[in-house]
Amino acid sequence: MNLMNWSQTLDVYLIVGALLFAIGILGFLKHKTLIGMLISGELILAGASLNFMAFGYFRAPNPVTGQAFTLFIIGIAAAETAIVLSIMIAVYRNYRSIETRDLKEMEG
Amino acid sequence: MTIPFTPESFYGVVSALIFAAFIVVTLVGALMAATSVRLIRSVCGLALSFTGLAGLYYYLNNPFLALMQILIYVGAVCVAIMFAMMLAELNETPRPLARSILVGLVSLLAAALFAVPLIRLAGRSNWMSAPAVKANAGQIQDLGRALLTQYGFAFELISVVLLLAILGALVVARSGRGRIQP
DSSP: OOGGGGGGOHHHHHHHHHHHHHHHHHHHHHOOBHHHHHHHHHHHHHHHHHHHHHHHHHTOSSTHHHHHHHHHHHHHHHHHHHHHHHHHHHHHHHHSOOBGGGOOTTOO | OOOSOOGGGGHHHHHHHHHHHHHHHHHHHHHHHHHOSBHHHHHHHHHHHHHHHHHHHHHTTOHHHHHHIIIIIIIIIHHHHHHHHHHSOSBOOOOOHHHHHHHHHHHHHHHHHHHHHHHHHHHHSOOOOOOSSOTTTTOHHHHHHHHHTTTHHHHHHHHHHHHHHHHHHHHHHHTTSSOOOO
16 A cells, blocks of 8 residues: 555545444443433444445445435434433433433333 | 755645544544543543544545534534533443443453454455546535435435424423422
8 A cells, every 4th residue: 555645545444434433332332321322323423424435435436425425424413412412301300310220210 | 956855745745644643533532432431521532533534524525524524513413412411410420340341341342343344344355446536526516416306305304304303302301391309
């Protein structure tokens, strides 16, 4: 690989996307609160959209495809964040906590 | 007399270095977001990671999506998370040490389970070629045209989803406002 030109190789973007995805999963399992899990979910989505952008730029016959998908992912993620935050506020009102350990009313 | 190093001869090196810096910022921010116990640091790491990701989008010949990434993720999503965090408690209570080591190991294992095959797959395939597209393809005009013709249906669906999300968020957050026990 030509080191001067490594921003124009697909592999770099794929590896960064895979690492972002893995870090998101790591955080999803490690965090104890709903906010932490939401943040990790955003990281997973970021890894996916980086993959879409990279394949759209390097491989797709029409580069608009990857960009449109990434825009859709951004829109869906914004909607998801709004819903999750409002659910979290409702949960905090009822339980006085956003840690997943305390939300066990329906536990068997 | 010839000048041995013109400024143009450094452009490639500087560009590669900035690209490396963006990758480092993205991954360090993501690690900060994933592993920090203080949630405020998690959100700051998320903002850092998304800023680096916007830089990577810029290197993919797409300044429009880089700006959208900063505007929506850093400017809106992170700020919204921070506002919600002000309403709840700020920190996670730390686990006992043995349990925290166990959880860390298990989550590392799960992350490696996804990362290692994906990275090996990316390295094994024969994708090392220059971009197939022309330099000026995929500009913002093309994107706008495609959003309103080829992807028109998905575009409308997204707007309906966003409307429903706003209404749903209002309804969910509003219920129970009256009966807060002191």
